[in-house]
Amino acid sequence: MSEIADFLRARYAEQRALALAASPGPWQPNDEHDEVIAVDGITVAEGFALSGQQLRATVDHIAAHDPAAVLADLDAKLAIVDWHGAREATGFDADGWEHTGNACQTCLAGDDWPCRTLRLLARPFAKHPDHKGEEWAP
Template sequence: MSEIADFLRARYAEVRAAAEAAAERAGTGDWRYRSGSDHVAAVQTFPNDVSARRELWTPLVTEAGSYIGDTIDDEIGNHIAAQDPDVILADLDAKLAIVELMDRTLAQPFAWHADHKGEEWAP
């Protein structure tokens, strides 16, 4: 196991811990954003409801300092919703699977980190 792979695993473990904490705090449901909305929500779907496919939208993130009726910019709302912990965890699993093959390249986004070895780890 290389030093770079160890470094990447440590950074991914930090991201995983944050995603798992967010998932625990938010509860179940996919993170979604509706264009023009004032929040990002965790959405639980109840497909067994015979009368209709019901969804429960639980607000997670609202624009700081907003008033009722204010909206989040679509770009920001979509980005926040894309940070759904399930998506982040799946992304981490995929990255860990290829760390050994491309560890130097994957370490570059963390060049700012104190444990990064700079030029020694350059691709």
């Protein structure tokens, strides 16, 4: 496909490995909102170093980004990356994968490449050594 799509797939694979290695989700705050508890009852994180509202907000933030949520987010982002590699007409790529249906018109036309959507998806990884900097800036 494209260098930026391959870059995104590699970053998402790294994030997926981290999520799969973590305590199982869903995570949730305990009743006091000072700890994050995994589905198996194990404490994932403690907010003891914080106080008051910041503690509760931090614990809630960690719980909202449990492995199950991260995996769902990665699946959605991968679907976007794959959609950008689709073709209008039915056909097969070099790996034998069939592509049908709609695709990003910007990508199909070859205008403004890489597509702004893919450049936006790459933005969180701007400090990664393989990121192309200004070339991939949105």
